[in-house]
Amino acid sequence: MKILVCGPGCSNCTKAESIVKEAVADAGIDADILKVTDFAEMAKLGVLSTPAVVINGKIMCVGKVPAKNEVLSWIK
Amino acid sequence: MKEVKNINYPSAYDKDLPEKATIKKSANLFFNIGLIAAGAGLWYLVYSQLNSLADFLTYNVFSIQQGSRLGEAVHFFLYDTPKVLMLLSLVIFGVGIIRTFFTPEGTRKILAGKRESVGNVLAAFLGIVTPFCSCSAVPLFIGFVTAGVPLGVTLSFLIAAPMVNEIALVLLYGLLGWKIAALYLVTGLLVAIVAGWVIGRLGMEEHIEDWVREIRTNADNVPDNALNWNERLKAGKTAFVEIVGKVWIYVIAGIAVGAGIHGYVPEGFMASIMGKGAWWSVPAAVVIGIPMYSNAAGIVPVIQALLGKGAALGTVLAFMMSVIALSLPEMVILRKVLKPSMITVFVMVVGCGILLVGYLFNLII
Numbered sequence: 481m482k483i484l485v486c487g488p489g490c491s492n493c494t495k496a497e498s499i500v501k502e503a504v505a506d507a508g509i510d511a512d513i514l515k516v517t518d519f520a521e522m523a524k525l526g527v528l529s530t531p532a533v534v535i536n537g538k539i540m541c542v543g544k545v546p547a548k549n550e551v552l553s554w555i556k
Numbered sequence: 557m558k559e560v561k562n563i564n565y566p567s568a569y570d571k572d573l574p575e576k577a578t579i580k581k582s583a584n585l586f587f588n589i590g591l592i593a594a595g596a597g598l599w600y601l602v603y604s605q606l607n608s609l610a611d612f613l614t615y616n617v618f619s620i621q622q623g624s625r626l627g628e629a630v631h632f633f634l635y636d637t638p639k640v641l642m643l644l645s646l647v648i649f650g651v652g653i654i655r656t657f658f659t660p661e662g663t664r665k666i667l668a669g670k671r672e673s674v675g676n677v678l679a680a681f682l683g684i685v686t687p688f689c690s691c692s693a694v695p696l697f698i699g700f701v702t703a704g705v706p707l708g709v710t711l712s713f714l715i716a717a718p719m720v721n722e723i724a725l726v727l728l729y730g731l732l733g734w735k736i737a738a739l740y741l742v743t744g745l746l747v748a749i750v751a752g753w754v755i756g757r758l759g760m761e762e763h764i765e766d767w768v769r770e771i772r773t774n775a776d777n778v779p780d781n782a783l784n785w786n787e788r789l790k791a792g793k794t795a796f797v798e799i800v801g802k803v804w805i806y807v808i809a810g811i812a813v814g815a816g817i818h819g820y821v822p823e824g825f826m827a828s829i830m831g832k833g834a835w836w837s838v839p840a841a842v843v844i845g846i847p848m849y850s851n852a853a854g855i856v857p858v859i860q861a862l863l864g865k866g867a868a869l870g871t872v873l874a875f876m877m878s879v880i881a882l883s884l885p886e887m888v889i890l891r892k893v894l895k896p897s898m899i900t901v902f903v904m905v906v907g908c909g910i911l912l913v914g915y916l917f918n919l920i921i
Binding site for chain 2 (some may be wrong): 520523
């Protein structure tokens, strides 16, 4: 599973990244978590507002920090 | 403020118990609506008593003499702080719910392929209600422009979004009355619409950075955003906790400075510097406002106090718009996607718009 967390690095984006990492650790699954900070990359993914979480190419959430439960429901 | 604190939002367990979920959700929704109604009643009760409460605290509890400078300042602070914070809580909760109906992707889909004039107007209005944080300005810009939203329309959106925001409007309403809040809303929208339209007319497309123009994105890529009312209410609460939690300190600091000016700066002191007679004060206010960066919460209380001491309304509004809409951090962010020539034009056009607003109000009021 490939998880991308998009964000230029403001506090919300950092928070989103750590929540995704926690969720992955809790679920005990094997996933690559990558932080996308390049705006061109984000635009190509279709992300307009940050923070955004993209799992296997599908945008799961944009413009908000997801709750851990939400992330768990996406990766299960 | 009580109405939002007390609400027991449905926990995430709802999702784990599918058989009970529907019944529990509707029960929860009624419960939440009941709490909001009760909270709104309580809110109104407290709000209507704020003036007498401030009177009582200032003149009876602290026993400061009525009419004294200290009394003026303390009363101003004790009345305006809870008033503004209560209004802010209410409006941010409401706007938080309204914003769940809009997403940047949805807004882009509305704006893509719109004709310029109509697009500029729509973009400025959508800029008020579409949720996005300032660090998203660049991906948003790229996403809009590469999906066929005209450059000028995109800029109308990006000018209106920070300038005409609910925090500025609530503070203007709470401290200066609905007329000035309405004036700010209308002129803020006009500046965003006209400045975006003018930049669109100038045909500046080649002044967008080249790598941006090579990207093509699709405006039909709109994520499914079907929320139920419980989730919308929860979004309102989240907005309240996040925004009020962040700006309350600016509000209090701003009102404290305002209270000091209110009580101690002599009447008419600002008239010579920021009054109508000083023609140069409007451009000076705009130029000084550009490098300054403050949110609306901190600047409005100061502005209110300046107005009370003889500063002209147009000058003060121009200053506020310049501080909020044209800021150096924003220029640095936009520089990633716009060439310097374009940034210059952007500042000039928006600055001229604000200048006109300033002169217009000094002339008619």
